[in-house]
Amino acid sequence: MPSLSFPLLDRIGRLRTFRPLGPPGVQRKLPMSWLLAPTPSAIGFALRTTAAALIALVIALWMELDDPQWAAMTVWIVAQGSRGESMSKARWRLVGTAIGVIMSITLISAFNQTAWLFFPALSIWLGLCCSLATLVRNFRSYALVLAGYTTAIIAIGAIPHPENVFMTAMSRATYIVLGIVCESTVAGLFAHNLAETARRNIRDKLRTALSNVSEAVSSLLAGDDEALIRSRAMFGPILSINDQIEFSEAEMGPHGHEGDHARAALAAVSVLLSRGLGMTVRLQYVQTDQPIFRETAAKVSAFLSGLPARLNTESGVRTILRDLQLLRAECHQQIVDALTHEIGSAFTLEDEHAQISALLDGRILHNAMDELLGELEQAIREYDASQHFIRGDHFHFRLQSHVDKREAAYNGVRAAVALSAAGLVWECTAWPTGLGFITFVAIVCGLFATRENPVVATTQFMIGGVWAALVAFFLVFFVLPTQANYEMLVATLAIPMFAGGLAARNASTALHSAAYTLLLPNFVHPLNQGRVDEVTWFNSTWAILLGVFFAVLIFRAVLPFNSAGERWRMRRTLLRDLRTLASADPMPMTRDWIGRNIDRFARLIRHAGPTPSPTIEGCLQGTLAAMTIGLNIIRLRALLQRNQIPPPARRAIEIVMKRMSHFTGKYGHTAHAARVATSALRRMEAAEPNISTRIELTRAIAYLIVVSHELDANAVFLDASRPYRAV
Numbered sequence: 001m002p003s004l005s006f007p008l009l010d011r012i013g014r015l016r017t018f019r020p021l022g023p024p025g026v027q028r029k030l031p032m033s034w035l036l037a038p039t040p041s042a043i044g045f046a047l048r049t050t051a052a053a054l055i056a057l058v059i060a061l062w063m064e065l066d067d068p069q070w071a072a073m074t075v076w077i078v079a080q081g082s083r084g085e086s087m088s089k090a091r092w093r094l095v096g097t098a099i100g101v102i103m104s105i106t107l108i109s110a111f112n113q114t115a116w117l118f119f120p121a122l123s124i125w126l127g128l129c130c131s132l133a134t135l136v137r138n139f140r141s142y143a144l145v146l147a148g149y150t151t152a153i154i155a156i157g158a159i160p161h162p163e164n165v166f167m168t169a170m171s172r173a174t175y176i177v178l179g180i181v182c183e184s185t186v187a188g189l190f191a192h193n194l195a196e197t198a199r200r201n202i203r204d205k206l207r208t209a210l211s212n213v214s215e216a217v218s219s220l221l222a223g224d225d226e227a228l229i230r231s232r233a234m235f236g237p238i239l240s241i242n243d244q245i246e247f248s249e250a251e252m253g254p255h256g257h258e259g260d261h262a263r264a265a266l267a268a269v270s271v272l273l274s275r276g277l278g279m280t281v282r283l284q285y286v287q288t289d290q291p292i293f294r295e296t297a298a299k300v301s302a303f304l305s306g307l308p309a310r311l312n313t314e315s316g317v318r319t320i321l322r323d324l325q326l327l328r329a330e331c332h333q334q335i336v337d338a339l340t341h342e343i344g345s346a347f348t349l350e351d352e353h354a355q356i357s358a359l360l361d362g363r364i365l366h367n368a369m370d371e372l373l374g375e376l377e378q379a380i381r382e383y384d385a386s387q388h389f390i391r392g393d394h395f396h397f398r399l400q401s402h403v404d405k406r407e408a409a410y411n412g413v414r415a416a417v418a419l420s421a422a423g424l425v426w427e428c429t430a431w432p433t434g435l436g437f438i439t440f441v442a443i444v445c446g447l448f449a450t451r452e453n454p455v456v457a458t459t460q461f462m463i464g465g466v467w468a469a470l471v472a473f474f475l476v477f478f479v480l481p482t483q484a485n486y487e488m489l490v491a492t493l494a495i496p497m498f499a500g501g502l503a504a505r506n507a508s509t510a511l512h513s514a515a516y517t518l519l520l521p522n523f524v525h526p527l528n529q530g531r532v533d534e535v536t537w538f539n540s541t542w543a544i545l546l547g548v549f550f551a552v553l554i555f556r557a558v559l560p561f562n563s564a565g566e567r568w569r570m571r572r573t574l575l576r577d578l579r580t581l582a583s584a585d586p587m588p589m590t591r592d593w594i595g596r597n598i599d600r601f602a603r604l605i606r607h608a609g610p611t612p613s614p615t616i617e618g619c620l621q622g623t624l625a626a627m628t629i630g631l632n633i634i635r636l637r638a639l640l641q642r643n644q645i646p647p648p649a650r651r652a653i654e655i656v657m658k659r660m661s662h663f664t665g666k667y668g669h670t671a672h673a674a675r676v677a678t679s680a681l682r683r684m685e686a687a688e689p690n691i692s693t694r695i696e697l698t699r700a701i702a703y704l705i706v707v708s709h710e711l712d713a714n715a716v717f718l719d720a721s722r723p724y725r726a727v
Contacts, residue, residue, distance in 0.1 A: 034506035035499065041081075044190065046501025049079040052186035053497060054490045056179050057521065061486065061528055066171060068528075069521035074179025076517040081505065083191045084198065084247030089139045090180045096143035097176050100150025101169040107155050108165040118155075119423035125151055126442060127416030130449040134408035137401055138243055141450055149446035152419065156439050191251075198251035199387065202262050205241045206383050211308035212237075213269050217276035217372070218304035221297050238598055242266050242399055260397040261386035267399060267591045268379035270598055274628050275372040278706045281628075282368055285705050286361035292334060293365045300327060300369060304376075317384045324377045331370035335363050335698070339691055356686050364702045367695070399595030402603065406569055410559045414454075415445040418554040422547070433543040440547030445554070453561045457511055458552045464515030465548050469541050471496050471516075472523030476537055480524070489526060496520060519544065564723060567619055570600055572720040574626050575665055581633045582660035587641070590634055597627040618726035622717030625710040632703040633660060639703070644696045649684050652677040653700060656707070665718035674708035 034042065053075040060068030078093060080086045103125060111118035129148030133141040154172055158165035191197075219227035242263055249259040303323060310316040338359045385395075422441040426434035444461065448454040479492050500520065503513035523541055525532045532540075555561075577596065581588055600623050604616060636653055639645070645653075656677050659670040678701055685697040717724050 038502045042505035050497040052183045056182035070175035071178045072521040075183045078183045084251035092139040092143035096146030099147035103151040104154035123416040123419040127412035130415040131408040131412030133450045145446040149442045152442035195252045198248040214304040214307040218301045220276045221301045256389040257395045258386045261382045264397040265382035270594045272375040281709045331366045334366045363698045400592045402599040411449040415449045418445045433539045436543040437547040444551035454555045460511035461515040462548045464512035468516045468519040575720045582657045614726035622714045625714040632706045652680045671711035678704045
């Protein structure tokens with residue numbers, strides 16, 4: 001049977017430490033505020049989805065379909081908070097349904113009357129779908145799990161009469177199409193200026209990301225110690241915005257590459273934040289008694305603080321870019337002035353080393369500031385490009401995500417074991433309603449096998465199912481027997497469905513509502529002639545609830561979720577990626593490295609819960625450090641590719657790259673090599689007569705400083721030979 005999924009809820013991180021993510025002054029809501037004082041958006045969602053579900057149900061009854069409740073259930077499955085989400089989910093649901101229809105007919109045809117060839121084959125297919133769904137994002141993942149449990153629904157439903165499998169498959173497909181059409185039609189009536197609203201949403205989200213990160217970098221430059229913690233918390237929302245852009249693209253209809261530019265802007269914002277954190281490292285390592293740089297930093301900090309207000313104006317982008325170029329020109333001029341002063345001045349012997357070192361430190365800081373402003377300029381240009389159609393534009397941009405193959409294998413094995421065990425129960429007991437039991441085991445496994453912690457999700461889903469059974473009991477035994485027309489049926493179901501819609505828009509009750517809105521039409525089981533008798537109702541309802549409960553037990557017993565184990569695998573993958581950055585050919589792209597690490601941040605934030613432990617805090621810090629190290633490794637490799645430094649300097653950097661390509665995190669050889677290379681490049685830079693070469697050497701020194709510092713500061717986290725535990 002179809003099922004409801006809320007992928008955006010997977011990405012919600014509620015960390016008390018990270019207060020800046022929410023608006024200030026928000027008070028704790030009352031437990032039932034979602035029902036007693038719902039928001040206007042929640043009321044609108046509940047109203048239109050309830051109307052669409054009831055229309056679909058009435059049409060299915062009018063068509064005299066055998067299981068009309070499936071049409072109403074599909075409406076609740078497809079309905080999402082935004083139009084783009086609903087459209088995307090409906091599209092991928094059709095894809096998953098088509099695959100499920102084909103596979104169900106194939107399996108029944110291949111293993112007719114051979115139960116213990118059929119059930120293992122069906123279990124393997126469901127497990128394969130769940131494994132593959134773990135490796136992709138958004139509703140593409142939903143399409144894969146839907147293909148798995150749609151196959152189970154149709155094939156299991158056809159077991160009593162396998163010769164009718166084609167008609168069963170067509171029947172299920174009809175319900176799904178009917179539900180999607182009803183939901184799309186009703187939701188479309190409430191969607192005014194959809195394309196313009198989608199563009200405005202992209203603009204507002206990008207503007208928020210740019211503003212928050214600019215303020216964070218400004219605080220970092222001003223020496224705010226708390227800015228580091230606030231900055232780390234921004235990676236989770238950035239990933240959420242990246243996912244939302246895909247839904248806004250669906251709402252825009254025919255469009256150019258505005259979404260690609262928006263994703264590129266988010267990647268540049270992430271790199272900007274990393275550069276701000278790298279700047280704090282350089283400020284610790286170089287001589288901070290730099291009056292000229294302090295003046296430059298003050299100007300940049302003031303510029304970044306005023307950026308949010310300027311982004312709200314129509315002509316703001318042009319003036320921002322102009323001022324950015326002036327600030328970058330000032331950084332360039334300070335670098336040239338420092339070089340000119342060093343070349344043209346005669347220092348005393350005792351002051352020569354200190355003066356030259358101070359001038360070099362000033363150039364390092366100004367070069368880092370120039371690159372930080374360059375990343376901000378790139379983010380703003382991409383932000384501007386995302387706001388309008390560009391004729392002839394062929395730009396494409398996608399962020400990669402972290403892939404945990406072991407987690408994918410665990411999800412597949414868990415789903416396959418659950419379905420095989422359910423089939424064994426039915427075979428051994430000859431349970432009359434056992435096919436419904438097996439069906440819902442497959443549905444729950446498909447729904448939650450891809451979640452990082454399915455035990456919590458399935459438990460909440462089971463509670464929602466119990467609420468649906470209680471409400472359905474009251475309707476079936478006391479209300480529906482007195483009714484004889486469609487109008488009274490609609491009036492009876494409207495209020496409980498509306499309440500479920502309100503619960504769906506509340507984060508703490510969303511999973512309960514997922515089960516409630518899905519199962520309520522099934523438990524009520526409206527028919528054209530007569531009604532379900534009491535014995536049949538109790539038997540079918542208990543079979544469904546026991547199927548959900550059985551899936552919960554499987555999730556607890558078979559390869560249960562272990563957050564510490566996942567963090568360990570993530571660290572080992574991170575270490576492998578760092579080695580790859582230093583040696584891979586061709587050189588990995590910055591956006592791929594950024595995308596994978598943003599995803600890791602989001603996972604860690606989800607692990608943190610309401611009160612992050614010191615271990616989680618350490619993992620967040622270590623992941624951010626690894627991302628910063630990787631970005632500087634990529635920059636060093638790009639510098640080597642430009643081939644504008646002398647051979648001795650090149651060899652020093654290549655030694656660091658070689659050490660990094662064999663980096664285990666266990667020893668300090670790589671950090672030591674980076675420090676040795678830094679000292680060597682400092683000496684070479686002081687003796688180099690070519691100004692352009694000196695500038696390149698200055699960049700290399702700036703990158704090596706960050707690499708050596710972060711390797712030393714995060715040595716325990718980067719040692720993936722043992723689990724990480726903060727003291």
